[in-house]
Amino acid sequence: MKKLKFMAAALAVLLVSSASAATIEMNVNGLVCAFCAQGIEKRLRKLPATADVVVSLEQRLVAVALKDGQDISDADLRKALTDAGYKVIGIERSDESIAAVRARVKQDKP
Amino acid sequence: MRGSSRIVGALALAIPICTPAKPIAFADGTTVMAEYGAGTMKEIQIFYAPEYNYSVGGGHIEYDSVETPASQSITYLRLNYLLHRWNLESAQANIFVWGGAGSATGNAFRGAEFAGNAGAQADYETRRVYASVQTDWEGAADFSHRIDTLQLGIAPYEHDYNRLAAWFLVQARDYTGGLYRGTEWAALLRLFKGGAWVEAGVTNNGKLQAMAMFNF
Numbered sequence: 001m002k003k004l005k006f007m008a009a010a011l012a013v014l015l016v017s018s019a020s021a022a023t024i025e026m027n028v029n030g031l032v033c034a035f036c037a038q039g040i041e042k043r044l045r046k047l048p049a050t051a052d053v054v055v056s057l058e059q060r061l062v063a064v065a066l067k068d069g070q071d072i073s074d075a076d077l078r079k080a081l082t083d084a085g086y087k088v089i090g091i092e093r094s095d096e097s098i099a100a101v102r103a104r105v106k107q108d109k110p
Numbered sequence: 111m112r113g114s115s116r117i118v119g120a121l122a123l124a125i126p127i128c129t130p131a132k133p134i135a136f137a138d139g140t141t142v143m144a145e146y147g148a149g150t151m152k153e154i155q156i157f158y159a160p161e162y163n164y165s166v167g168g169g170h171i172e173y174d175s176v177e178t179p180a181s182q183s184i185t186y187l188r189l190n191y192l193l194h195r196w197n198l199e200s201a202q203a204n205i206f207v208w209g210g211a212g213s214a215t216g217n218a219f220r221g222a223e224f225a226g227n228a229g230a231q232a233d234y235e236t237r238r239v240y241a242s243v244q245t246d247w248e249g250a251a252d253f254s255h256r257i258d259t260l261q262l263g264i265a266p267y268e269h270d271y272n273r274l275a276a277w278f279l280v281q282a283r284d285y286t287g288g289l290y291r292g293t294e295w296a297a298l299l300r301l302f303k304g305g306a307w308v309e310a311g312v313t314n315n316g317k318l319q320a321m322a323m324f325n326f
Contacts, residue, residue: 030197032235035325037271038305039136039162055271057237060200084137085162087197 023098024072026062027090028081031055036086043084047072052098056105063105065098133190133206133231135305135325137162142324148296148317150174150289151257155188163192168212171248173255175289179217182253184225186212203234214250223250237268240277255287263300274303279311281319 030036037055040062044053049070054063062081064072074091081088096104135141136159143155150173157167168187175181188210196203207230214225226249233242240263247256260282269275277300284293296319298311305325313319 028197029199030195030202032200032202032237034269034271034275034302034304035132035135036202038325039139042139043137057270058268083162085192085195085197 022066022095023093023101024064024066024077025092025094025101026064026077026081026088028060028062029087029089031057031060031062031086033057040081040084040086043080047076047080054098054102054105059105061105063098063101132204132233133157133208134159134162134165134192139325141165141167143321144323145321146318147283148294148313148315148319150176150285150294157188157190159190163195165190168210173248173253173289177288177291180253180288182214182216182218182250182255184212184214184227184248184250186210186225186227186248188227201234201236204232206231214248214253216253219252223252225250238265239263240265240279249287253287255285255289257286257289258284261298272304274301276301279309281311 028040031040037057041053041055044050044062044064047064049067049072050064051067052065055061064077066072077091078088133141134157139159141155141157141159143153145151145153147153151171153169153171155167155169157165159165166187166189168185170183170185172184173182188208190206190208193205193207207228209228210226212225212227213222215222227247229244229246231242231244233240235241240261242259242261244259245256246259247254249255261279263277263279265275265277267276279298279300281296281298282293283296285291295314296311298309298319300307300309302308307323307325308321310318310320
């Protein structure tokens with residue numbers, strides 16, 4: 001019974017954490033020029049749950065900030081990037097703000 | 111890296127020669143381009159891409175032979191299609207094809223003639239290296255021009271989005287159809303930032319070659 005309660009609690013934490021993800025970061029192949037970034041940004045900004053977008057060619061990173069209480073499924077993100085002509089390698093959700101992601105990307109520049 | 115080198119080699123062998131800008135920038139994007147080609151051609155184009163892999167639009171091109179007094183003007187419609195794209199970890203390679211039809215006038219024939227156009231481009235690009243080969247044909251009953259272009263470029267630094275990108279390029283261009291005899295060489299500087307792209311340089315004959323392109 002205790003084990004069951006623990007598992008339920010862990011699942012609840014996971015669900016809350018997933019639902020409250022502020023930013024979704026995607027590792028993307030084929031990001032080599034400004035036009036790639038421009039096309040991806042344009043496509044992602046059309047999604048109703050998108051609050052902001054950061055693209056880093058250096059980090060091969062596309063980050064999407066979500067509007068409060070909203071989410072974009074991994075499948076929808078992969079579709080958006082595929083429809084833009086690029087390949088998503090990985091998707092990670094975090095509570096990091098898009099401003100922090102932007103600052104990190106800027107700091108990581110060689 | 112070994113894979114990238116293989117692709118460059120394959121592209122160099124696959125198509126006769128090459129060019130600059132991609133005919134499709136991005137999905138739901140409009141591209142406007144103007145090019146001045148060393149006294150032998152002037153061209154303007156506008157294209158809209160509903161999807162990332164095709165665009166439709168039209169343009170106007172004027173050819174002036176440096177070998178003969180012949181000149182032609184062609185207004186055309188065209189479909190560009192991305193045949194295949196390789197999205198690699200730090201590189202991208204593409205094969206594009208295009209074709210269309212229009213109307214041509216010239217000083218060596220009377221009235222307007224039906225004109226066709228077709229071409230292909232293969233390119234490979236990282237943030238430091240660029241290579242492309244392109245072949246572009248325009249023809250009608252009284253003329254046929256094919257321009258093959260090879261471009262090899264290197265970037266002095268790796269640009270990022272919303273930062274100015276600079277490229278140094280060497281271009282070799284071969285003409286058939288009496289526009290120019292031999293291979294024309296050019297050294298070019300390419301700059302782009304956001305959706306704006308400008309390119310300018312000189313040919314081995316000291317003539318200007320320039321291009322401007324805007325994507326939005």
